[in-house]
Amino acid sequence: MSASDGRRAEGREELNRPRPTNGPLLEVEKLAVAFRGKRVVEDVSFTVERGETVALVGESGSGKSVTALSCLRLLPGAGGNPAGRILLDGTEVLTAPDADLRRLRGGVAGMVFQEPMTSLNPLHTVERQVSEAITLHQPLAGAALRARVVELLRRAGFPKAEDRLGAYPHQLSGGQRQRVMIAAALANDPKLLIADEPTTALDVTIQAQILELLERLKRELGMALLLITHDLNIVRKHADRVVVMKDGHAVEQGRVADVFAAPSHDYTRMLLTTEPRGQPAPVADDAPEVMHGEAIRVRFPIRRGLMRRVVAEVKAVDGVSVAVREGETVGLVGESGSGKTTLGLALLRLEDSDGAIRFEGTAIERLERSALRPLRRRMQIVFQDPFGALSPRMSVGEIVGEGLAVHEPGLSRAQRAEAVAAALEEVGLQPTMTERYPHEFSGGQRQRIAIARALVLKPRFLVLDEPTSALDVSVQAQVVELLRALQAKHRLAYLFISHDLRVVRAMAHRIIVLKDGQVVEEGEAGQVVAAPREAYTRALMAAAFDLRAAEAPGLRT
Template identity: 55%
Template structure:
């Protein structure tokens, strides 16, 4: 339903932030427009200004931010409207959904109450009518058992269901424009495909325009009519999607399109020793129970799984959210209580005490998905990296620890002169390098990497994958690589385990699993992953 009639026009938009280090120019005089019924993508790396562009258009900048220029919506400059007039537009005619719905939904209110609020605010409906409309919206976005879900709280729903609720809220008042800011980045491939298909269906049904803010070029190629490429607060290239992907003009656009992780991991030598082995590993969690609630129920998150990780090998563990892959990784590191046998080298570690495990921790390391959440905000990066040395090498002097920090930072490609800064002063990719340096400084033998690239831009993902490969080759490391990003897994792993509901449904060599999956579930995962290989161009 692309009428080629602009309904939103951004003209010479500039966004500035006042900081202790002076003025930061986040957006530098850009121009863009959105036509009725079309899908426009704004792409670029973190810090390019793409999200701040739309936040400024909605007058949702932080208190230290300022926007100038014009944001014309149907003849009205949104930057010049007072709060009352703005609220007649945003949340009604221009709505927005974000990357992580759990932070956008109030944990203290039911889904029904949160859906009813914008309906009653903008459409002046009574409580009974608003509830009926909320129920209709949940049905529209295909939430199972919508009557019951009206009474649910956000924590009782999966990530995909919460994102569907956010879409329902955005559609509550028949908007002209839906702004989707990285709406699928945190979701696994099957849920991602479902959400994108849903948005496409709803767009056809309601004729609304969609602005996609994303770093995932596979999504852009599949869904967008036109693309704006941003870098350092400026638009460096724009055009119709097919033409831009087929013949990009700007070197930065070419770099983004070529940033997909490539290459294949060779299998370890036939006689390589097994470093970490699990046999019939089980992990169960207690659900409910109590004095008045009756006997407890137990959820079996990992159900009799066996694997053997060899020296120099990378085993990729894939599956949807809730399949048990992260739980399995933590159980193998003895970070969760489990049943079955776990061996590290020749030693059985499944029954050893916490104190007995401590000397082994330096050889069994873990890198998390969100480095910002795992790095202490009160410690400098140098202190964060060397914290483990205080436990495992207490005889080192502070000067020796600092020298090891310099060595670790150089190894992960960071300037050691930055070691006195704090975590918030680094980008997402830099923080992940810091998290890797913290693990590597202890010279481990096995590293469990739990979604280490899922929150990063494609270009940064490629850098981290290349770094992990180099570290593995230099130190003969063994990795357990847990991820829902199949393109990254294929580039990293030589062996794949596919998990569903706590069990292994298929396993084998990487190329065999990707090229000839036997099980229906594996085939579904592969089909749901957007194949960005065909979007790659010659540099």
Template identity: 60%
Template sequence: MPQPLLEIDRLRVDFDLPGGSVAAVKDLSITIHEGETLALVGESGSGKSVSSTAAMGLLPALARPAGAIHWHGGAGDEDLLRVPPKRLRQIRGNEISMIFQEPMTSLNPLHRVGRQIIEVLTKHTALRGRAARARALELLEQVGLPEPERRLASYPHELSGGQRQRVMIAMALACEPRLLIADEPTTALDVTVQAQILTLLKGLQRRYGMAILFITHDLGIVRHFADRVCVMRRGERVESGETAALFAEPQHAYTRMLINAEPQGRKAPVPTDAPLLLEAHDLRVRFPLKRHLFRPAEYFEAVRGIDLAIRWGQTVGIVGESGSGKSTLGRALLRLLESRGEIRFGDTALEGLDSSGMRPLRSRMQVVFQDPFGSLSPRMTVGEIVGEGLRVHAPELGRRERDARVQEALDDVALDPAMRHRYPHEFSGGQRQRIAIARALVLKPEFLLLDEPTSALDRSVQATVIALLRDLQERHSLTYLFISHDLAVVRALADSVLVMKDGAVVEQGDTEALFQAPREAYTRELMQAAFLEDAAA
């Protein structure tokens, strides 16, 4: 049996807030053994990340930890809650390292990648100058970053999300730690990049013999990645055990709920004679790269000659990796971007319309964005946010009529209309997404562009939002264009699917037919990376 490496013993973390004390972690006890992968799972707010930051000594000043965190990393039994700050800094980076969820906010945008890796090496090792640079280059090679020599001189914004995450892994492994804490390291990544990062972590774990504490809300990843699982809810451990046994026979109702929260069901088909609502032919979008004085400008073609037809009541899913052109296509269809080609909404040709010509159609075509917090004004109440569109598109409505429409929209998305006087920060992620949907519905549109509306949500919250979207579509005869990199969600919602790569459609067809027998290698790669059980081999 491997020796215990980290033992969290009855950890409690309270936050002293203006309204009183809040317990974020309550009497948590877990053990991580040498060389194993322990997954800490649960919904947002369950206390997963607070537990890991307590182990790293990174809790904010208003936090009050109690209990003990025993570290057996080489200097005997040390309680990380009580070791001197100097010793804690030695442990942090040298013996325990951490990868955070969003690499763009963790990397300094003002410094090149090489400098940031070398800084870790000079802080924690004796390497300097050329030796430190050589080690930084070696680390980038180990994490599989293409053109590592050139990437040393790159800034974070010049890298893709997956590349930035590889840089974060390189920095975390710089000192060959014995424990790596990975806090939601794949949540914001495409399924193919996600699979690459997980494979990379497993390979590096074998190479260095390190243990991994893997924090996530995605049980699909846990099933394939972890040796043991600890399930948390509201700051407490509700269940733990070997991964295979826990998935085969979960004992706690909350664990069963998490496992069963995967998107379920299939959409009822649309009649084949349903009229066309939105269609496009040879649609192209390009962005200027460089302008030259004596020769033609250079352009990047983000969408390349796409044909699309969406019928009334239909849901068309668009899937593909980041940079494939999914969101660009959606925004071009709504004339939010300049494009070439033909676009027709009902009986109206859109390609020749300017912003004033499009305004009468805007109430019929609405958008729900990926990040509900970023797309909702923090300075407006929910009632003001939902009712803002009515001021523009229904100016004839009086204050009381407008308020009644707002209440009706909130009721439609299963939110208490009495909440309309609150602000967005007072709601959970799932509730904020419902507010974003209500803002779109208040104008009674016929068509909704849903751009990654569930990617930032827990699986259980995802399931409720998917059920809500299905219900709204049936009640209001809505037509959806659903953009996502989550194939399980697309399968549950869409009638047909377009698979995009490098701005072009590589495969399209009926959802079930495409999932059962994908023709293209790229589609099969997406499905295998998503850990879908019935993906083609």
């Protein structure tokens, strides 16, 4: 090695050597990130002190997640070399060698990713995935390792964790998958938890439990939290400081109380005053029934032992009946794991079930696949996890047009392209985006692509599974308006599944409340929201509305 090479090596060692730990736990200075030469984050600076919660907020595509991923150098491909300076617990992240990055990732900072279904390995069980996060940093094995896995899952709010250790991600609800991610991120008691929309897939009561859990862990471990969210109520109640991002820039930051009480930027003021409002158009008295399910039951076996014998079963849906008329929205609410998504899949014959199912007056519960196929275009679904539902190898134009190729093979290429462009415009995307791929879009933009894919076939019945969960409040309001306008124009029937009761109140004519696979209450939306009869429903409404009500601007409880 030459003398100059030696000096450069010494310089790198000095740069990567941990700094004194009495400063901020995380310091981001003039961060810039570009994809394919286009800057998506520009000149972003902020700090996270030890034991403090800092929230990054902004619309989809504002650069929140890119900023968070940069803090552990997790950006893929062309975005993998951000510029600027990031210090984490005294270590310079952007120039750190692989050994230091392995120590930082999981050992110093845990990460809860935005899309748990794509972040969890579909071929590995819950136990194996949480175990892996532990054993990378701790020498545990056997009974001690299993006990630690169960403990972490329970801490993350996973009910009956010991019974689901052998489950795979596709066998869990969206909320359960998110809790597995949280458990893995907390496996090594990190100093910093980076949580990218950690409550997006969770119902309001579990949201509160998870956030209370994070608050308790902060106190017990002295842990700091970098929270990426579009829910400003969460920021108001759980963050110490907030950084507001727009178009890759930090346009405003400061103490939550100060920013919420007197925002200085027009964009921040817009975010604070926007939420879904209004009501759907009334349903015609003579509107025909489009979808009807009678006494629907879905059961999943619990297997144990070397031979994987069935020892019990989970009653995911237990005797539920539902009817949806033309032009009507039925809201389906309940805690994560209550059976909402499973019921929607059963009605579409995408999940095996018992019970009677009629679509447009035709009994479909026993139809063969070939007989069902002509009906598929008229009953569509928008899945909860848009990234997992969009093929990473297909362009947006191919994704949205795939259904047309199957159900309308007689269309010319130009006609199909025209239909795809129209569908994209209906959901607020530019037709020029057809050549791009899903990974090039924000979570909210991917959800709109999924909606366009369903709408392009002009269906009569749509299962909307958390269609606004990945969207910030301003885009939520736009999507609600869009869905209501499309319903009024085309007389669409919606089964609207959501944990966000503000959105359900703005969308639904009727509400069905599920708990443990059974209906506990149903009725007109206004009645269920304003005067719920059952204690369980009252708890849901209190978590959704009472905690948001009449709170002095800028004050946390």
